[in-house]
Amino acid sequence: MLRWYHLFLCVLVVCATSLRAENKETSLRAIGPYLQNPKHDAMTVCLLTREIETASLRWKRVNGGDALVVPATGRSIPGTAWTTWHWRLTGLEPRTEYAYRVAYGPSGASVESQTYRFRTLDREEGVFKAALFFDLHSSTNRLKKFASHLEPDDYEMSFLMGDCWDNPSDINGAQLVFDIMRSYIDTLNAAEKPMVYLRGNHEFRGGFCPRMAWLFDLPNLDPAASRCEQEHQFTLQAGPVWFLAMDCGEDGDRQPELFQPYRELQRDWLSEVLASGEGEQSPWRVYLSHIALYNENIWNSEPSRKCWEELLRGADIDLAMAGHDHELRYLTAGKDYTVCSSYKNAEGVLIENKWTMTPPYPVFMCPQSGFTLLNATPDTLDIRVINASDGSIRFQRTYQAKR
Numbered sequence: 001m002l003r004w005y006h007l008f009l010c011v012l013v014v015c016a017t018s019l020r021a022e023n024k025e026t027s028l029r030a031i032g033p034y035l036q037n038p039k040h041d042a043m044t045v046c047l048l049t050r051e052i053e054t055a056s057l058r059w060k061r062v063n064g065g066d067a068l069v070v071p072a073t074g075r076s077i078p079g080t081a082w083t084t085w086h087w088r089l090t091g092l093e094p095r096t097e098y099a100y101r102v103a104y105g106p107s108g109a110s111v112e113s114q115t116y117r118f119r120t121l122d123r124e125e126g127v128f129k130a131a132l133f134f135d136l137h138s139s140t141n142r143l144k145k146f147a148s149h150l151e152p153d154d155y156e157m158s159f160l161m162g163d164c165w166d167n168p169s170d171i172n173g174a175q176l177v178f179d180i181m182r183s184y185i186d187t188l189n190a191a192e193k194p195m196v197y198l199r200g201n202h203e204f205r206g207g208f209c210p211r212m213a214w215l216f217d218l219p220n221l222d223p224a225a226s227r228c229e230q231e232h233q234f235t236l237q238a239g240p241v242w243f244l245a246m247d248c249g250e251d252g253d254r255q256p257e258l259f260q261p262y263r264e265l266q267r268d269w270l271s272e273v274l275a276s277g278e279g280e281q282s283p284w285r286v287y288l289s290h291i292a293l294y295n296e297n298i299w300n301s302e303p304s305r306k307c308w309e310e311l312l313r314g315a316d317i318d319l320a321m322a323g324h325d326h327e328l329r330y331l332t333a334g335k336d337y338t339v340c341s342s343y344k345n346a347e348g349v350l351i352e353n354k355w356t357m358t359p360p361y362p363v364f365m366c367p368q369s370g371f372t373l374l375n376a377t378p379d380t381l382d383i384r385v386i387n388a389s390d391g392s393i394r395f396q397r398t399y400q401a402k403r
């Protein structure tokens with residue numbers, strides 16, 4: 001016999017199922033959360049949403065402290081159905097663990113994420129571990145393969161070192177760009193480990209390229225500016241490593257009218273940074289760019305080198321790290337590298353060039369078939385290239401601190 005409580009249970013099950021379905025549908029309209037712009041006393045939590053009108057963040061220090069709820073105002077990403085939400089948390093303690101979750105939804109209904117944790121960076125001491133990924137060229141599967149050889153303790157931050165999107169297209173509201181972003185965030189656990197972005201030459205191509213900046217937060221970045229005024233260059237103190245990241249722009253000397261002013265803008269910024277003495281006490285000073293300034297073949301950024309070399313020679317850099325070449329390279333400091341190139345210009349005239357470069361610091365380029373683990377203490381800096389095929393170490397260098 002059907003009793004009243006059987007009916008009540010059926011109603012409960014139907015309600016719970018439809019609520020779960022609604023929550024799942026709402027969660028599909030979100031990408032993230034993910035962490036950006038880390039510092040020893042600050043962190044940005046980001047979220048991307050579609051058809052979501054409200055979003056808020058609840059956070060607290062893991063050991064003690066009251067939970068705070070922070071609303072945010074979303075900013076529409078031009079030409080897409082997506083909105084970006086940023087919560088900049090400041091006044092944090094160094095090397096301290098914080099917990100957060102985000103809530104979002106169309107007005108009225110709301111989905112709450114799970115609770116995530118992150119740890120702020122050390123100042124100039126301690127240990128720092130990072131995983132660096134170069135030239136993924138939109139291959140989410142390659143990143144998943146790399147990640148199968150990555151343990152959670154191997155890294156506290158990931159770097160997307162350029163050409164991670166292959167000519168980002170704006171077709172269908174740039175859906176492929178956002179699908180790749182979702183995959184990278186999930187694969188690298190960017191909700192708990194910051195995912196730092198450097199722009200590669202292929203991210204200067206494709207209809208969506210000027211709007212890629214809306215997906216990230218960097219210290220100088222203005223996504224509303226034109227693609228050559230957005231300022232992707234930055235410095236980052238991560239424990240004992242002071243990183244200096246520069247944006248070489250397009251390959252070779254393409255479109256100099258656009259890219260040379262951008263390199264000069266960065267040169268002026270670099271001059272100010274170096275004059276300020278930032279990172280001078282740091283045990284390690286590492287230069288990052290997607291395209292190396294030096295190489296033993298044509299895959300180097302000659303115009304950037306000419307623009308920044310004088311300043312960088314005085315910057316006491318210990319190591320430069322780059323991609324773009326797609327092969328493993330290691331250039332020795334103080335050695336001459338001579339390169340010849342020839343190409344036909346637009347008028348069909350053969351142009352031949354020959355030039356010699358002398359890197360003032362070692363220059364490392366990661367192959368496309370592997371990724372790099374960086375492990376730094378105040379005394380040693382270790383880099384390893386891990387093979388995608390079997391997780392073995394293909395290349396390793398360990399440096400002893402000089403300062």
Ligand SMILES: [Fe+2]
Binds near residue numbers: 135137163324325326
């Ligand atoms: Fe590439």
Ligand SMILES: [Fe+2]
Binds near residue numbers: 325
């Ligand atoms: Fe490249």
